[in-house]
Amino acid sequence: MPLLSVPKEVAVGTAMLGIAFATGVLAGKRYPSLVFGTPKSHKSLIAKNSPLWQYILDHSLREHPILKKLRLLTLEHPWGRMMVSCDEAQLMANLVKLIKAKKVIEIGVFTGYNALNMALVLPDNGRVIACDINEDYAKIGKPLWKEAGVEHKIDLRIKPAIQTLDELLASGEAETFDFAFIDADKESYNEYYEKCLRLIRKGGIIAIDNVLFGGNVLKPRKDDLAVQSIHRLNEKLLRDSRISISMLPMADGVTLAFKL
Numbered sequence: 001m002p003l004l005s006v007p008k009e010v011a012v013g014t015a016m017l018g019i020a021f022a023t024g025v026l027a028g029k030r031y032p033s034l035v036f037g038t039p040k041s042h043k044s045l046i047a048k049n050s051p052l053w054q055y056i057l058d059h060s061l062r063e064h065p066i067l068k069k070l071r072l073l074t075l076e077h078p079w080g081r082m083m084v085s086c087d088e089a090q091l092m093a094n095l096v097k098l099i100k101a102k103k104v105i106e107i108g109v110f111t112g113y114n115a116l117n118m119a120l121v122l123p124d125n126g127r128v129i130a131c132d133i134n135e136d137y138a139k140i141g142k143p144l145w146k147e148a149g150v151e152h153k154i155d156l157r158i159k160p161a162i163q164t165l166d167e168l169l170a171s172g173e174a175e176t177f178d179f180a181f182i183d184a185d186k187e188s189y190n191e192y193y194e195k196c197l198r199l200i201r202k203g204g205i206i207a208i209d210n211v212l213f214g215g216n217v218l219k220p221r222k223d224d225l226a227v228q229s230i231h232r233l234n235e236k237l238l239r240d241s242r243i244s245i246s247m248l249p250m251a252d253g254v255t256l257a258f259k260l
């Protein structure tokens, strides 16, 4: 199936978004973080239409059928490429299982592929605090959360993620979470990281997406605030004695920060 299949009813909107994106590209901004208030999609280090990518899927992906259904549905959305990479999501599910996580945070839900992915491996009393500012995206995934029988594990909070994280801290939930995935507006990554580090217990994991930003971190442009923000965080994490880290060349780059 094509990577992007645009329903007729959104064709006009998509054309406008395409023009906005093309304008950004022509202006040298390959990955503007916001176009008409919507975060842009990101590149994968291995092209999603390459034989090597297919090989990876064929030899490692064990995707729950309802998760697959949501992935295919999301790919039909004009912003489908914002969805987390399925191999990366599988790694997160494996980590969540490995550390026997019960409470996890998802910052940037979109249609809820990774929220569902994590909910599927959490125990029945486990919780995903799912943070997003756009409920329309989540409405696409919600029926599938229900179909998978894990809707009760996903606590969707529609407001700026910083606000949700502050509320969790204010309600005394510091050091009670096991895992967090940071995948929203790049300019706020440092704040997300600092707040998640307070919310996560020792031995917990923070996964940070898009840390290579299509390779743009090699030469961050001064006017590209998203890449600047990610690059600064990458430099900080290297020297951060509160964590140990691994930076993986998976998808668009993912850093795993293990709280010490």
Ligand SMILES: C[S@@+](CC[C@H](N)C(=O)[O-])C[C@H]1O[C@@H](n2cnc3c(N)ncnc32)[C@H](O)[C@@H]1O
Pocket (backbone or CB within 6 Å): 039, 082, 083, 084, 107, 108, 109, 110, 111, 112, 113, 114, 115, 131, 132, 133, 134, 137, 159, 160, 161, 162, 183, 184, 185
């Ligand atoms: C890359 S997508 C997330 C993909 C998602 N993790 C998945 O499983 O497919 C980024 C999401 O961040 C959300 N977002 C952008 N700014 C935000 C903010 N300030 N607070 C919460 N969510 C935000 C967008 O609405 C979008 O749904």
